[in-house]
Amino acid sequence: MSTAKRLVLSLRGRKNSQGNSATSSTRLVSAGTSPGHELDEIAVVSGTGSSSHHFSYGGCLATGDAPLPRYSTDLGPKFGMTQPKFGQSVSQQGFFTSHDSLATPCASRASNSHMATVSTASEMDLLHNKQRNKSRGRLKTAASGDQPLLGTWNRSTGRGSQDNTLAGGGATSLAMGGHNQYGGNYCNGTDRYPRSRSQQQGHHNAAQQAHHPYQLQHSASTVSHHPHAHGPPSQGGPGGPGPPHGGHPHHPHHGGGGGSGPGSHGGQPHHQKPRRTASQRIRAATAARKLHFVFDPAGRLCYYWSMVVSMAFLYNFWVIIYRFAFQEINRRTIAIWFCLDYLSDFLYLIDILFHFRTGYLEDGVLQTDALKLRTHYMNSTIFYIDCLCLLPLDFLYLSIGFNSILRSFRLVKIYRFWAFMDRTERHTNYPNLFRSTALIHYLLVIFHWNGCLYHIIHKNNGFGSRNWVYHDSESADVVKQYLQSYYWCTLALTTIGDLPKPRSKGEYVFVILQLLFGLMLFATVLGHVANIVTSVSAARKEFQAKLDGVKTYMRMRRVPNHLQVKVIKWFDYLWLTQKCSDEERAVSCLPDKLKAEIAINVHLDTLKRVEIFQNTEAGFLCELVLRLRPVLFSPGDYICRKGEVGKEMYIVNRGRLQVVADNGKTVMASLKAGSYFGEISILNMGTAGNRRTASVRSVGYSDLFVLSKKDMWDVLKEYPAARVRLESIAVKRLEKYKKAPLEKVKYFNVVAMGRCQSTPGLVESCGRTSLEEMWLPPATAAASSLLHHHQALQQQHLASQQQPHRQESTQTSSQTHGYSPRSYADRLVRATDSPRSVSPSAHGSEERPRSRTTSHHSIRPQSQPSHTGHICDSSSQLECYGAGVGGAGGGTTPLLGSHEVLEDEIKRLRERLHTVESENQALNTKLSQQQWDLENRLAEIEMQICGVSSTSSVDPENETEELERNRESII
Numbered sequence: 001m002s003t004a005k006r007l008v009l010s011l012r013g014r015k016n017s018q019g020n021s022a023t024s025s026t027r028l029v030s031a032g033t034s035p036g037h038e039l040d041e042i043a044v045v046s047g048t049g050s051s052s053h054h055f056s057y058g059g060c061l062a063t064g065d066a067p068l069p070r071y072s073t074d075l076g077p078k079f080g081m082t083q084p085k086f087g088q089s090v091s092q093q094g095f096f097t098s099h100d101s102l103a104t105p106c107a108s109r110a111s112n113s114h115m116a117t118v119s120t121a122s123e124m125d126l127l128h129n130k131q132r133n134k135s136r137g138r139l140k141t142a143a144s145g146d147q148p149l150l151g152t153w154n155r156s157t158g159r160g161s162q163d164n165t166l167a168g169g170g171a172t173s174l175a176m177g178g179h180n181q182y183g184g185n186y187c188n189g190t191d192r193y194p195r196s197r198s199q200q201q202g203h204h205n206a207a208q209q210a211h212h213p214y215q216l217q218h219s220a221s222t223v224s225h226h227p228h229a230h231g232p233p234s235q236g237g238p239g240g241p242g243p244p245h246g247g248h249p250h251h252p253h254h255g256g257g258g259g260s261g262p263g264s265h266g267g268q269p270h271h272q273k274p275r276r277t278a279s280q281r282i283r284a285a286t287a288a289r290k291l292h293f294v295f296d297p298a299g300r301l302c303y304y305w306s307m308v309v310s311m312a313f314l315y316n317f318w319v320i321i322y323r324f325a326f327q328e329i330n331r332r333t334i335a336i337w338f339c340l341d342y343l344s345d346f347l348y349l350i351d352i353l354f355h356f357r358t359g360y361l362e363d364g365v366l367q368t369d370a371l372k373l374r375t376h377y378m379n380s381t382i383f384y385i386d387c388l389c390l391l392p393l394d395f396l397y398l399s400i401g402f403n404s405i406l407r408s409f410r411l412v413k414i415y416r417f418w419a420f421m422d423r424t425e426r427h428t429n430y431p432n433l434f435r436s437t438a439l440i441h442y443l444l445v446i447f448h449w450n451g452c453l454y455h456i457i458h459k460n461n462g463f464g465s466r467n468w469v470y471h472d473s474e475s476a477d478v479v480k481q482y483l484q485s486y487y488w489c490t491l492a493l494t495t496i497g498d499l500p501k502p503r504s505k506g507e508y509v510f511v512i513l514q515l516l517f518g519l520m521l522f523a524t525v526l527g528h529v530a531n532i533v534t535s536v537s538a539a540r541k542e543f544q545a546k547l548d549g550v551k552t553y554m555r556m557r558r559v560p561n562h563l564q565v566k567v568i569k570w571f572d573y574l575w576l577t578q579k580c581s582d583e584e585r586a587v588s589c590l591p592d593k594l595k596a597e598i599a600i601n602v603h604l605d606t607l608k609r610v611e612i613f614q615n616t617e618a619g620f621l622c623e624l625v626l627r628l629r630p631v632l633f634s635p636g637d638y639i640c641r642k643g644e645v646g647k648e649m650y651i652v653n654r655g656r657l658q659v660v661a662d663n664g665k666t667v668m669a670s671l672k673a674g675s676y677f678g679e680i681s682i683l684n685m686g687t688a689g690n691r692r693t694a695s696v697r698s699v700g701y702s703d704l705f706v707l708s709k710k711d712m713w714d715v716l717k718e719y720p721a722a723r724v725r726l727e728s729i730a731v732k733r734l735e736k737y738k739k740a741p742l743e744k745v746k747y748f749n750v751v752a753m754g755r756c757q758s759t760p761g762l763v764e765s766c767g768r769t770s771l772e773e774m775w776l777p778p779a780t781a782a783a784s785s786l787l788h789h790h791q792a793l794q795q796q797h798l799a800s801q802q803q804p805h806r807q808e809s810t811q812t813s814s815q816t817h818g819y820s821p822r823s824y825a826d827r828l829v830r831a832t833d834s835p836r837s838v839s840p841s842a843h844g845s846e847e848r849p850r851s852r853t854t855s856h857h858s859i860r861p862q863s864q865p866s867h868t869g870h871i872c873d874s875s876s877q878l879e880c881y882g883a884g885v886g887g888a889g890g891g892t893t894p895l896l897g898s899h900e901v902l903e904d905e906i907k908r909l910r911e912r913l914h915t916v917e918s919e920n921q922a923l924n925t926k927l928s929q930q931q932w933d934l935e936n937r938l939a940e941i942e943m944q945i946c947g948v949s950s951t952s953s954v955d956p957e958n959e960t961e962e963l964e965r966n967r968e969s970i971i
């Protein structure tokens with residue numbers, strides 16, 4: 001079950017368990033039509049009390065052939081009891097963010113004054129009026145029976161498409177054959193009349209639903225009507241025209257419960273087109289204006305509102321003290337101050353109302369019930385703080401005159417300012433710039449208050465002399481006095497000094513206190529600045545530290561200079577392109593879900609460019625994208641070498657690479673962004689099983705994504721159709737290789753010809769030559785230790801060694817579709833077999849042809865089985881080698897002259913190794929066979945399951961396609 005489905009189910013469960021609690025939340029609902037649509041559909045679930053409304057849609061709706069939006073409604077048992085809520089969140093990725101919630105306009109529409117529609121959208125839409133107008137236009141279309149409204153409902157049009165959908169609900173309900181008896185009415189918030197009506201009528205038919213858009217307008221225009229005033233439709237009697245409802249002479253059909261009169265809708269959904277008079281429209285608009293909304297505290301609208309309130313607070317913060325200190329200014333500009341003061345008070349007042357409609361989280365669920373919100377707010381301290389802010393001390397103006405100090409309580413609103421600053425700091429992309437600005441602002445405001453305080457003291461006769469700071473206090477105007485005191489405070493608080501010398505005791509004390517305070521302030525500021533500077537260069541520092549560490553290591557270990565330079569250049573490139581040394585670590589603190597979202601955003605585009613992933617299921621891509629790891633290769637680096645065991649496949653994100661032949665010069669293919677490689681061995685497609693069929697080298701710096709074999713298989717297990725597709729592409733590739741045989745490679749790999757003949761372009765990985773360039777020191781070391789350890793055992797095996805047994809094992813291997821995972825011992829054999837590991841003298845280039853020739857001649861006759869389809873694997877090669885050597889020199893070779901004893905020892909060891917390897921391979925073959933069988937069986941079962949689910953699919957086209965895919969997969 002997809003995450004989305006689980007999420008919906010769990011939320012539904014929660015909702016049900018909450019009974020009548022009015023909660024709503026945006027939810028994901030899987031379309032459930034195909035695995036590829038798992039994230040395509042987003043549901044809007046809203047509900048109040050016992051009513052809940054699920055409206056879901058998917059990106060596929062726009063195509064018109066996808067399932068219709070599902071809309072289910074659980075009615076409240078009581079007539080007119082429910083208050084429908086509607087809201088939705090649209091996200092392209094199927095994840096919800098505060099952005100989504102904000103971007104989603106509220107599309108609720110009021111039905112009447114009693115039944116105010118409460119938007120469960122996270123935010124009130126600022127474009128409310130615009131939306132309403134749009135909605136009205138579209139509803140008209142819906143009313144006229146046009147259905148293309150659905151066509152505009154798609155994920156990417158979030159805001160714009162919402163009204164369409166809502167209106168489209170009505171239109172959709174037609175197509176649904178009356179399954180949704182409420183059509184679009186609930187969606188549009190005009191629920192009262194239609195709901196009450198439907199509750200009494202039981203079920204409407206499809207024709208009745210055609211009138212929903214009309215009813216929307218109607219109900220919006222009857223804001224003053226009690227639902228009962230309409231009279232239940234049944235009262236109109238079957239076939240009767242139905243009495244005109246109070247104030248609705250134009251809508252006689254409301255009373256018709258399916259009769260033939262004008263009020264009946266029976267079977268003619270389109271013939272009655274709603275007409276709306278201008279007055280009705282105006283009334284509808286008026287009614288719509290009476291909407292109530294619930295604000296999401298995490299939404300952007302709340303944020304913007306807190307910004308407005310913060311402005312009001314800042315006005316008070318700067319001005320109250322200033323006007324109190326320099327009261328002279330009040331006299332001249334009293335009108336302006338009055339206006340500004342009461343504007344800010346008005347904003348404070350609105351803020352209280354805003355709080356009444358701001359949702360809150362209870363058990364992680366956004367609460368939207370009006371009553372709950374009110375209770376919650378009124379029981380909180382914030383409510384009292386807000387009331388305190390608006391304490392009407394202004395009335396005291398009448399007795400003490402216009403004095404701004406009476407407005408001091410307005411400053412309590414600082415909590416709102418701090419919350420705003422906090423949130424901005426968290427959300428901004430330039431946190432350090434923001435922090436610096438905030439710091440400077442705080443400094444300025446502190447100096448401002450301090451200056452004003454000083455002026456107040458000065459005004460009240462100071463500390464004995466009034467000319468201590470002001471030289472011309474009598475003649476200077478207000479602004480100059482203010483600037484003088486501000487300047488003095490700046491000098492004092494920044495500890496710059498050079499202050500006018502105090503004369504009286506009081507002045508001394510005051511200056512000392514000022515300097516102490518300044519010292520603390522200065523320290524704090526320095527600390528803040530240091531923090532900012534540190535965090536600005538944190539990434540660079542971390543990067544530098546890593547580079548330093550690597551450099552130190554290389555120096556200590558005496559890594560060759562050219563390699564050191566290469567490493568440093570690699571770091572350079574990394575810094576220039578990514579500015580981050582460890583991308584994975586950067587997001588490691590995030591929960592998986594968020595990591596996934598980021599990964600999808602970052603990698604999905606690249607993945608889509610890759611041929612093999614094009615036209616694959618979306619779910620498959622999403623699964624893969626989570627498992628990609630970025631890696632960076634330097635110029636000339638070999639990403640993989642022919643003959644290695646393939647453990648990863650690569651996708652080129654940026655850069656150029658070459659598929660090269662053994663000689664490292666012949667370029668078989670060039671790869672660029674969007675290309676991929678390494679898939680053949682991880683899919684075990686090549687004749688060499690899980691071995692690399694070629695070497696791949698980076699031309700310049702290459703940015704790749706790595707996908708491990710395990711991850712790939714994990715995903716493919718769940719998407720067998722994708723596996724079939726990948727394999728078929730790999731087969732095509734292999735066929736392509738066939739057409740470009742490499743002569744040179746063939747020459748050096750005669751041993752491997754048995755397998756390579758089927759695909760001449762491929763080079764058998766087990767040939768010695770292919771491994772010459774491979775450096776496997778650990779394997780060599782391990783080989784010798786392994787040999788010593790199992791000496792006795794191997795001798796025993798040597799005695800019982802028989803050719804038929806090996807032939808049998810290789811034969812079995814060939815029957816396993818080339819899947820022949822090599823054991824570690826296999827690698828050991830290769831390692832010991834390689835000229836480098838045999839003896840130091842074997843490093844000479846002249847040694848290579850000799851050993852090749854030896855093996856070539858000695859093995860030639862024995863490679864016959866390869867022509868009959870047998871795998872000429874390493875064991876047989878080695879055996880041949882052994883035989884060849886034995887035949888030529890009777891157990892000794894003149895190769896090393898004085899090292900005869902050692903040579904003998906090597907030969908003996910090799911023979912023992914052969915034995916172990918044969919055993920190993922036989923076991924491996926059996927295991928491979930079993931694994932293959934199991935995988936096949938698994939794939940078959942999965943195909944069957946897919947087949948079953950696809951038969952239940954709504955779309956016959958999809959069904960055929962799916963079956964086709966399944967069939968391919970089974971094949």
Ligand SMILES: Nc1ncnc2c1ncn2[C@@H]1O[C@@H]2COP(=O)(O)O[C@H]2[C@H]1O
Pocket residue numbers: 640646659668669676677678679680681682686691692693694695696737
């Ligand atoms: N001729 C070619 N053109 C493109 N890619 C190739 C060619 N030959 C080999 N490769 C790729 O190189 C990869 C080497 O490792 P694999 O065998 O796992 O998978 C191989 C292919 O993906």
